């Protein structure tokens with residue numbers, strides 16, 4: 226039930242905001258969650274920004290957060306790589322911020338000129354050059370070199386429409402090298418667990434909120450918690466007709482979710 230929720234795991238792009246613009250109702254809902262003793266977490270497949278970048282971005286929106294509230298695909302990927310590629314060399318298709326994050330985990334990221342690596346790691350690389358693409362292909366034609374992507378999202382919403390996200394960049398590589406990556410971000414349940422463990426949340430107290438069926442909603446389903454879809458990003462109402470990732474709740478936008486959540490709690494209170 227909606228009124229049982231205390232821990233909200235929000236997708237950011239297309240759910241709470243688009244680019245630098247916070248949607249109407251986002252701050253109100255986040256403040257309300259705090260006021261009832263709950264906690265908002267932000268699970269995002271955006272691998273351009275580090276957790277520190279997000280704290281700063283939210284501060285500019287007037288929302289105070291801690292780094293531990295952000296579970297990014299790049300952070301989850303760093304944790305995975307630290308476990309499996311500790312003394313290996315990585316070649317990254319990623320922003321300087323992502324490369325810095327990999328290095329902060331003690332991981333060895335090779336430079337473009339070296340053309341020697343054990344694994345090609347792809348993020349949402351807004352500094353992508355054809356030179357980097359060529360190096361990645363050269364490495365991926367060696368069967369011993371692994372292929373990892375931070376997140377499978379094909380496209381990222383912008384003010385004008387969409388641009389290719391990590392999954393889109395990987396699809397371009399796949400077209401050339403006929404290999405597919407292992408993805409670490411959503412819809413992996415791990416990203417949900419990394420949040421809920423922090424607060425010992427019961428599954429019925431958790432709601433995953435997002436705009437995309439095959440990442441956000443799938444991730445909640447994989448983690449065994451309820452999900453809410455908002456129609457302010459990728460998924461539209463007609464997409465529900467042929468998806469296996471069926472959300473428990475749907476809302477026109479985040480403001481509608483805020484109003485319904487408040488109402489459900491007030492009704493539960495008066496019923497009691």
Ligand SMILES: [Mg+2]
Pocket residue numbers: 236237238239240435436437458
């Ligand atoms: Mg989204």
